[in-house]
Amino acid sequence: MSKWDQLTKAVGELEEKKVIEILHKFINTNPSYEEVQKVIKACQAGMIIVGDCFEKGDYFVGDLIFSGELLAKVIAIVKPFLGNSSSIKKGKIVIGTVQGDLHDIGKNIFKSMVDAAGFEVYDIGIDQPVSAFVNKVREVQPDIVGMSGVLTVALEAMKDTVDGLKEAGLRDDIKVILGGNPVTKEACAYIGGDAYTANAAEGVKICRSWVV
Template identity: 85%
Template sequence: MSKWDHLTKAVGELEEKKVMKILDKFISTNPTDKEVQEVINTCHKGMVMVGDIFEKGDYFVGDLIFSGELLAEAIDILKPALRNCDSIKKGKIVIGTVHGDLHDIGKNIFKSMAVAAGFEVYDIGIDQPVSAFVNKVKEVQPDIVGMSGVLTLALEAMKDTVDGLKEAGLRDDVKVIMGGNPVTKEACKYIGGDAYTTNAAEGVKMCQSWVG
Protein backbone atom coordinates (compact mmCIF):
# COMPACT_ATOMS: atom_id res chain seq x y z
CA MET A 1 0.00 0.00 0.00
CA SER A 2 1.45 3.36 -1.07
CA LYS A 3 1.53 6.37 1.23
CA TRP A 4 -0.10 8.27 -1.65
CA ASP A 5 -3.09 5.95 -2.12
CA HIS A 6 -5.33 8.60 -0.55
CA LEU A 7 -4.26 11.05 -3.29
CA THR A 8 -4.88 8.50 -6.05
CA LYS A 9 -8.37 7.92 -4.60
CA ALA A 10 -9.09 11.66 -4.30
CA VAL A 11 -8.10 12.28 -7.93
CA GLY A 12 -10.03 9.23 -9.12
CA GLU A 13 -13.14 10.35 -7.25
CA LEU A 14 -12.73 13.93 -8.55
CA GLU A 15 -12.54 15.43 -5.06
CA GLU A 16 -10.98 18.74 -6.09
CA LYS A 17 -10.81 20.38 -2.63
CA LYS A 18 -9.25 17.29 -1.06
CA VAL A 19 -6.68 16.99 -3.89
CA MET A 20 -5.66 20.65 -3.53
CA LYS A 21 -5.39 20.35 0.27
CA ILE A 22 -3.10 17.31 -0.05
CA LEU A 23 -0.92 19.01 -2.66
CA ASP A 24 -0.66 22.31 -0.76
CA LYS A 25 0.48 20.42 2.36
CA PHE A 26 2.99 18.43 0.27
CA ILE A 27 4.47 21.56 -1.37
CA SER A 28 4.97 23.15 2.06
CA THR A 29 7.47 20.38 2.93
CA ASN A 30 9.92 21.66 0.27
CA PRO A 31 10.04 18.28 -1.53
CA THR A 32 12.83 16.98 -3.74
CA ASP A 33 12.37 16.55 -7.51
CA LYS A 34 12.09 12.79 -6.98
CA GLU A 35 9.29 13.27 -4.46
CA VAL A 36 7.45 15.71 -6.74
CA GLN A 37 7.71 13.28 -9.64
CA GLU A 38 6.32 10.52 -7.41
CA VAL A 39 3.28 12.67 -6.59
CA ILE A 40 2.81 13.59 -10.26
CA ASN A 41 2.82 9.88 -11.11
CA THR A 42 0.30 9.33 -8.32
CA CYS A 43 -2.03 11.90 -9.90
CA HIS A 44 -1.72 10.07 -13.22
CA LYS A 45 -2.71 6.82 -11.47
CA GLY A 46 -5.83 8.65 -10.31
CA MET A 47 -6.58 9.52 -13.93
CA VAL A 48 -6.38 5.84 -14.89
CA MET A 49 -8.92 5.23 -12.12
CA VAL A 50 -11.14 7.89 -13.72
CA GLY A 51 -10.86 6.08 -17.04
CA ASP A 52 -11.81 2.77 -15.45
CA ILE A 53 -14.88 4.31 -13.81
CA PHE A 54 -15.86 5.88 -17.14
CA GLU A 55 -15.55 2.49 -18.85
CA LYS A 56 -17.99 1.04 -16.29
CA GLY A 57 -20.49 3.76 -17.18
CA ASP A 58 -20.41 5.49 -13.79
CA TYR A 59 -18.70 8.62 -15.15
CA PHE A 60 -19.79 10.66 -18.16
CA VAL A 61 -18.03 12.88 -20.70
CA GLY A 62 -18.40 15.91 -18.43
CA ASP A 63 -16.58 14.01 -15.68
CA LEU A 64 -13.72 13.21 -18.06
CA ILE A 65 -13.42 16.85 -19.07
CA PHE A 66 -13.37 17.90 -15.40
CA SER A 67 -10.76 15.26 -14.59
CA GLY A 68 -8.48 16.70 -17.25
CA GLU A 69 -8.91 20.16 -15.74
CA LEU A 70 -8.24 18.77 -12.25
CA LEU A 71 -5.02 17.10 -13.39
CA ALA A 72 -3.87 20.28 -15.12
CA GLU A 73 -4.56 22.23 -11.91
CA ALA A 74 -2.59 19.69 -9.89
CA ILE A 75 0.39 19.85 -12.25
CA ASP A 76 0.34 23.66 -12.08
CA ILE A 77 0.72 23.43 -8.30
CA LEU A 78 3.52 20.85 -8.50
CA LYS A 79 5.58 22.30 -11.37
CA PRO A 80 7.10 25.24 -9.42
CA ALA A 81 8.51 22.76 -6.90
CA LEU A 82 10.57 21.04 -9.58
CA ARG A 83 14.13 22.27 -9.73
CA ASN A 84 14.59 20.46 -13.03
CA CYS A 85 11.42 21.22 -14.97
CA ASP A 86 12.61 19.07 -17.89
CA SER A 87 11.92 16.02 -15.74
CA ILE A 88 8.20 16.51 -16.37
CA LYS A 89 8.54 16.70 -20.16
CA LYS A 90 7.39 13.44 -21.69
CA GLY A 91 7.57 13.95 -25.45
CA LYS A 92 5.67 15.35 -28.41
CA ILE A 93 2.31 14.29 -29.80
CA VAL A 94 0.61 15.42 -33.01
CA ILE A 95 -3.15 14.81 -32.85
CA GLY A 96 -6.09 15.48 -35.11
CA THR A 97 -9.47 14.21 -36.24
CA VAL A 98 -9.07 12.56 -39.63
CA HIS A 99 -10.58 13.65 -42.94
CA GLY A 100 -14.38 13.34 -43.17
CA ASP A 101 -15.01 13.48 -39.41
CA LEU A 102 -15.91 16.64 -37.48
CA HIS A 103 -16.00 15.24 -33.95
CA ASP A 104 -13.53 16.57 -31.42
CA ILE A 105 -14.78 15.88 -27.87
CA GLY A 106 -12.71 12.72 -27.42
CA LYS A 107 -9.69 14.37 -29.02
CA ASN A 108 -9.96 17.37 -26.74
CA ILE A 109 -10.24 15.23 -23.60
CA PHE A 110 -7.16 13.25 -24.64
CA LYS A 111 -5.33 16.49 -25.43
CA SER A 112 -6.03 18.04 -22.01
CA MET A 113 -4.90 14.88 -20.22
CA ALA A 114 -1.76 14.55 -22.37
CA VAL A 115 -0.79 18.19 -21.78
CA ALA A 116 -1.30 17.75 -18.04
CA ALA A 117 0.88 14.63 -18.20
CA GLY A 118 3.74 16.70 -19.56
CA PHE A 119 3.48 16.13 -23.31
CA GLU A 120 3.87 18.87 -25.89
CA VAL A 121 0.68 18.44 -27.90
CA TYR A 122 0.16 19.85 -31.39
CA ASP A 123 -3.56 19.71 -32.23
CA ILE A 124 -4.16 20.18 -35.96
CA GLY A 125 -7.95 20.18 -35.58
CA ILE A 126 -10.84 18.30 -37.21
CA ASP A 127 -11.48 16.95 -40.73
CA GLN A 128 -7.76 16.93 -41.48
CA PRO A 129 -6.38 15.45 -44.73
CA VAL A 130 -3.38 13.16 -44.91
CA SER A 131 -1.16 16.04 -45.97
CA ALA A 132 -1.92 17.98 -42.77
CA PHE A 133 -0.68 15.10 -40.61
CA VAL A 134 2.38 14.52 -42.81
CA ASN A 135 3.35 18.19 -42.86
CA LYS A 136 2.97 18.61 -39.09
CA VAL A 137 5.02 15.49 -38.41
CA LYS A 138 7.76 16.82 -40.68
CA GLU A 139 7.62 20.19 -38.89
CA VAL A 140 7.69 19.17 -35.22
CA GLN A 141 9.14 15.62 -35.38
CA PRO A 142 6.87 14.13 -32.70
CA ASP A 143 7.24 10.85 -30.87
CA ILE A 144 3.59 9.98 -31.34
CA VAL A 145 0.78 10.63 -33.84
CA GLY A 146 -2.78 10.42 -32.51
CA MET A 147 -5.72 10.04 -34.88
CA SER A 148 -9.30 10.47 -33.77
CA GLY A 149 -12.56 9.53 -35.45
CA VAL A 150 -16.11 8.66 -34.45
CA LEU A 151 -17.62 7.79 -37.83
CA THR A 152 -17.04 4.41 -39.48
CA LEU A 153 -15.69 6.14 -42.59
CA ALA A 154 -12.89 7.51 -40.40
CA LEU A 155 -11.25 4.08 -40.44
CA GLU A 156 -10.33 4.40 -44.12
CA ALA A 157 -9.13 7.95 -43.52
CA MET A 158 -6.92 6.66 -40.71
CA LYS A 159 -5.46 3.99 -43.01
CA ASP A 160 -4.82 6.61 -45.67
CA THR A 161 -3.02 8.73 -43.06
CA VAL A 162 -0.77 5.89 -41.93
CA ASP A 163 -0.05 5.04 -45.59
CA GLY A 164 0.78 8.71 -46.16
CA LEU A 165 3.27 8.66 -43.29
CA LYS A 166 4.85 5.55 -44.82
CA GLU A 167 5.13 7.14 -48.26
CA ALA A 168 6.78 10.21 -46.71
CA GLY A 169 9.31 7.98 -44.92
CA LEU A 170 8.00 9.06 -41.49
CA ARG A 171 6.13 6.02 -40.19
CA ASP A 172 9.10 4.28 -38.58
CA ASP A 173 9.94 7.40 -36.56
CA VAL A 174 6.61 7.63 -34.71
CA LYS A 175 4.16 5.55 -32.74
CA VAL A 176 0.57 5.76 -33.97
CA ILE A 177 -2.39 5.64 -31.57
CA MET A 178 -6.02 5.79 -32.68
CA GLY A 179 -9.10 6.70 -30.71
CA GLY A 180 -12.83 6.53 -31.35
CA ASN A 181 -15.77 4.14 -31.07
CA PRO A 182 -15.30 2.40 -34.46
CA VAL A 183 -11.66 1.47 -33.78
CA THR A 184 -11.17 -2.16 -32.77
CA LYS A 185 -8.19 -4.50 -32.48
CA GLU A 186 -8.87 -5.75 -35.99
CA ALA A 187 -9.25 -2.21 -37.38
CA CYS A 188 -6.02 -1.14 -35.72
CA LYS A 189 -4.17 -3.99 -37.41
CA TYR A 190 -5.77 -3.19 -40.78
CA ILE A 191 -4.94 0.51 -40.49
CA GLY A 192 -1.36 -0.18 -39.40
CA GLY A 193 -1.41 1.56 -36.04
CA ASP A 194 0.51 0.66 -32.91
CA ALA A 195 -2.40 0.93 -30.48
CA TYR A 196 -6.01 2.01 -30.13
CA THR A 197 -8.18 3.14 -27.25
CA THR A 198 -11.63 4.48 -26.44
CA ASN A 199 -10.39 5.63 -23.03
CA ALA A 200 -8.45 8.89 -22.96
CA ALA A 201 -6.72 8.19 -19.65
CA GLU A 202 -5.62 4.76 -20.83
CA GLY A 203 -4.42 6.29 -24.11
CA VAL A 204 -2.20 8.76 -22.26
CA LYS A 205 -0.85 5.89 -20.16
CA MET A 206 0.13 4.05 -23.38
CA CYS A 207 1.86 7.17 -24.69
CA GLN A 208 3.78 7.51 -21.44
CA SER A 209 5.02 3.91 -21.76
CA TRP A 210 6.28 4.64 -25.28
CA VAL A 211 8.42 7.58 -24.25
CA GLY A 212 9.79 5.86 -21.16
Protein backbone atom coordinates in the same frame (compact mmCIF):
# COMPACT_ATOMS: atom_id res chain seq x y z
CA MET B 1 -3.26 7.07 4.67
CA SER B 2 -0.38 9.19 3.27
CA LYS B 3 -1.00 12.55 1.65
CA TRP B 4 -0.20 10.99 -1.74
CA ASP B 5 -2.79 8.26 -1.17
CA GLN B 6 -5.27 10.94 -0.16
CA LEU B 7 -4.56 12.81 -3.38
CA THR B 8 -4.95 9.66 -5.48
CA LYS B 9 -8.26 8.91 -3.77
CA ALA B 10 -9.51 12.48 -4.24
CA VAL B 11 -8.64 12.46 -7.95
CA GLY B 12 -10.18 9.00 -8.39
CA GLU B 13 -13.37 10.17 -6.71
CA LEU B 14 -13.37 13.44 -8.68
CA GLU B 15 -13.34 15.56 -5.52
CA GLU B 16 -12.10 18.77 -7.12
CA LYS B 17 -12.27 20.91 -3.97
CA LYS B 18 -10.19 18.42 -1.99
CA VAL B 19 -7.65 17.97 -4.80
CA ILE B 20 -7.11 21.73 -5.12
CA GLU B 21 -6.87 22.10 -1.33
CA ILE B 22 -4.17 19.43 -1.11
CA LEU B 23 -2.24 20.96 -4.00
CA HIS B 24 -2.28 24.49 -2.61
CA LYS B 25 -0.97 23.25 0.74
CA PHE B 26 1.68 21.34 -1.18
CA ILE B 27 2.97 24.25 -3.28
CA ASN B 28 3.16 26.47 -0.19
CA THR B 29 6.04 24.23 0.96
CA ASN B 30 8.07 25.29 -2.12
CA PRO B 31 8.42 21.67 -3.28
CA SER B 32 11.39 20.16 -5.10
CA TYR B 33 11.20 18.67 -8.58
CA GLU B 34 11.21 15.17 -7.06
CA GLU B 35 8.30 16.02 -4.79
CA VAL B 36 6.29 17.40 -7.70
CA GLN B 37 6.88 14.16 -9.56
CA LYS B 38 5.32 12.30 -6.61
CA VAL B 39 2.25 14.53 -6.91
CA ILE B 40 1.96 13.83 -10.62
CA LYS B 41 2.32 10.08 -10.04
CA ALA B 42 -0.38 10.24 -7.37
CA CYS B 43 -2.68 12.04 -9.80
CA GLN B 44 -1.86 9.54 -12.55
CA ALA B 45 -2.87 6.75 -10.17
CA GLY B 46 -6.11 8.62 -9.53
CA MET B 47 -6.78 8.86 -13.28
CA ILE B 48 -6.28 5.12 -13.58
CA ILE B 49 -9.04 4.73 -10.97
CA VAL B 50 -11.24 7.03 -13.08
CA GLY B 51 -10.52 4.92 -16.17
CA ASP B 52 -11.34 1.71 -14.31
CA CYS B 53 -14.59 3.19 -12.99
CA PHE B 54 -15.53 4.22 -16.53
CA GLU B 55 -14.84 0.72 -17.84
CA LYS B 56 -17.04 -0.76 -15.11
CA GLY B 57 -19.85 1.63 -15.89
CA ASP B 58 -19.61 3.52 -12.59
CA TYR B 59 -18.51 6.70 -14.38
CA PHE B 60 -19.84 8.17 -17.60
CA VAL B 61 -18.52 10.38 -20.42
CA GLY B 62 -19.31 13.50 -18.42
CA ASP B 63 -17.12 12.20 -15.61
CA LEU B 64 -14.26 11.58 -18.03
CA ILE B 65 -14.59 15.11 -19.36
CA PHE B 66 -14.51 16.46 -15.81
CA SER B 67 -11.48 14.32 -14.92
CA GLY B 68 -9.60 15.71 -17.92
CA GLU B 69 -10.42 19.26 -16.83
CA LEU B 70 -9.37 18.47 -13.26
CA LEU B 71 -6.08 17.04 -14.45
CA ALA B 72 -5.45 20.15 -16.54
CA LYS B 73 -5.92 22.26 -13.39
CA VAL B 74 -3.48 20.04 -11.49
CA ILE B 75 -0.82 20.45 -14.17
CA ALA B 76 -1.33 24.21 -14.25
CA ILE B 77 -0.83 24.44 -10.48
CA VAL B 78 2.35 22.37 -10.28
CA LYS B 79 3.92 23.34 -13.62
CA PRO B 80 5.90 26.31 -12.19
CA PHE B 81 7.73 23.87 -9.91
CA LEU B 82 8.76 21.47 -12.67
CA GLY B 83 11.57 23.64 -14.00
CA ASN B 84 12.97 23.15 -17.47
CA SER B 85 14.76 19.85 -17.03
CA SER B 86 14.75 17.77 -20.20
CA SER B 87 14.32 14.69 -18.02
CA ILE B 88 10.73 15.76 -17.33
CA LYS B 89 9.49 14.68 -20.73
CA LYS B 90 9.33 11.01 -21.62
CA GLY B 91 8.69 11.57 -25.31
CA LYS B 92 6.90 13.65 -27.93
CA ILE B 93 3.41 13.04 -29.22
CA VAL B 94 1.44 14.79 -31.95
CA ILE B 95 -2.33 14.47 -31.57
CA GLY B 96 -5.29 15.66 -33.60
CA THR B 97 -8.80 14.85 -34.77
CA VAL B 98 -8.72 13.76 -38.40
CA GLN B 99 -10.33 15.55 -41.34
CA GLY B 100 -14.12 15.48 -41.46
CA ASP B 101 -14.56 15.11 -37.69
CA LEU B 102 -15.12 18.03 -35.34
CA HIS B 103 -15.19 16.14 -32.04
CA ASP B 104 -12.51 16.94 -29.48
CA ILE B 105 -13.72 15.69 -26.08
CA GLY B 106 -11.83 12.40 -26.23
CA LYS B 107 -8.78 14.09 -27.70
CA ASN B 108 -8.71 16.71 -24.97
CA ILE B 109 -9.03 14.13 -22.20
CA PHE B 110 -6.19 12.11 -23.73
CA LYS B 111 -4.13 15.27 -24.15
CA SER B 112 -4.42 16.13 -20.45
CA MET B 113 -3.53 12.59 -19.43
CA VAL B 114 -0.45 12.18 -21.66
CA ASP B 115 0.73 15.61 -20.59
CA ALA B 116 0.49 14.53 -16.95
CA ALA B 117 2.27 11.29 -17.85
CA GLY B 118 5.31 13.30 -18.91
CA PHE B 119 4.91 13.67 -22.67
CA GLU B 120 5.60 16.78 -24.71
CA VAL B 121 2.25 17.17 -26.47
CA TYR B 122 1.55 18.94 -29.76
CA ASP B 123 -2.22 19.23 -30.34
CA ILE B 124 -3.00 20.29 -33.91
CA GLY B 125 -6.75 20.51 -33.28
CA ILE B 126 -9.86 19.15 -35.01
CA ASP B 127 -10.78 18.45 -38.66
CA GLN B 128 -7.12 18.25 -39.63
CA PRO B 129 -6.08 17.21 -43.16
CA VAL B 130 -3.31 14.76 -43.95
CA SER B 131 -0.91 17.60 -44.70
CA ALA B 132 -1.33 19.04 -41.19
CA PHE B 133 -0.24 15.76 -39.58
CA VAL B 134 2.62 15.30 -42.06
CA ASN B 135 3.91 18.84 -41.59
CA LYS B 136 3.77 18.68 -37.79
CA VAL B 137 5.49 15.28 -37.68
CA ARG B 138 8.21 16.57 -39.97
CA GLU B 139 8.60 19.68 -37.80
CA VAL B 140 8.76 18.19 -34.29
CA GLN B 141 9.85 14.58 -35.03
CA PRO B 142 7.62 12.94 -32.40
CA ASP B 143 7.79 9.41 -31.06
CA ILE B 144 4.03 8.92 -31.38
CA VAL B 145 1.13 10.23 -33.43
CA GLY B 146 -2.36 10.03 -31.96
CA MET B 147 -5.36 10.28 -34.30
CA SER B 148 -8.86 10.77 -32.95
CA GLY B 149 -12.28 10.40 -34.54
CA VAL B 150 -15.84 9.69 -33.47
CA LEU B 151 -17.59 9.49 -36.85
CA THR B 152 -17.29 6.44 -39.09
CA VAL B 153 -15.94 8.66 -41.88
CA ALA B 154 -12.93 9.23 -39.63
CA LEU B 155 -11.70 5.70 -40.38
CA GLU B 156 -10.94 6.52 -44.02
CA ALA B 157 -9.40 9.83 -42.97
CA MET B 158 -7.14 7.97 -40.52
CA LYS B 159 -6.06 5.57 -43.28
CA ASP B 160 -5.37 8.49 -45.60
CA THR B 161 -3.27 10.11 -42.88
CA VAL B 162 -1.21 6.99 -42.21
CA ASP B 163 -0.73 6.56 -45.96
CA GLY B 164 0.34 10.21 -46.17
CA LEU B 165 2.94 9.65 -43.45
CA LYS B 166 4.23 6.63 -45.38
CA GLU B 167 4.47 8.61 -48.61
CA ALA B 168 6.39 11.33 -46.77
CA GLY B 169 8.86 8.75 -45.47
CA LEU B 170 7.89 9.41 -41.85
CA ARG B 171 5.86 6.35 -40.87
CA ASP B 172 8.73 4.04 -39.91
CA ASP B 173 10.04 6.44 -37.27
CA ILE B 174 6.82 6.75 -35.26
CA LYS B 175 4.15 4.74 -33.48
CA VAL B 176 0.52 5.47 -34.36
CA ILE B 177 -2.29 5.16 -31.83
CA LEU B 178 -5.92 5.53 -32.91
CA GLY B 179 -8.74 6.66 -30.63
CA GLY B 180 -12.52 6.78 -30.90
CA ASN B 181 -15.55 4.52 -30.77
CA PRO B 182 -15.51 3.50 -34.47
CA VAL B 183 -11.99 2.06 -34.22
CA THR B 184 -11.87 -1.72 -33.82
CA LYS B 185 -9.06 -4.26 -34.08
CA GLU B 186 -9.97 -4.84 -37.72
CA ALA B 187 -10.19 -1.12 -38.46
CA CYS B 188 -6.81 -0.52 -36.81
CA ALA B 189 -5.24 -3.17 -39.05
CA TYR B 190 -6.92 -1.67 -42.14
CA ILE B 191 -5.79 1.85 -41.26
CA GLY B 192 -2.25 0.75 -40.47
CA GLY B 193 -2.08 1.85 -36.83
CA ASP B 194 0.08 0.27 -34.15
CA ALA B 195 -2.62 0.33 -31.47
CA TYR B 196 -6.12 1.59 -30.79
CA THR B 197 -8.24 2.40 -27.77
CA ALA B 198 -11.47 4.10 -26.76
CA ASN B 199 -10.17 4.60 -23.22
CA ALA B 200 -7.79 7.49 -22.55
CA ALA B 201 -6.21 5.84 -19.51
CA GLU B 202 -5.45 2.70 -21.53
CA GLY B 203 -4.04 4.87 -24.31
CA VAL B 204 -1.61 6.49 -21.89
CA LYS B 205 -0.41 3.07 -20.74
CA ILE B 206 0.23 2.06 -24.34
CA CYS B 207 2.13 5.26 -25.12
CA ARG B 208 4.27 4.95 -22.01
CA SER B 209 5.21 1.38 -22.97
CA TRP B 210 6.50 2.66 -26.31
CA VAL B 211 8.96 5.16 -24.87
CA VAL B 212 10.38 3.24 -21.89
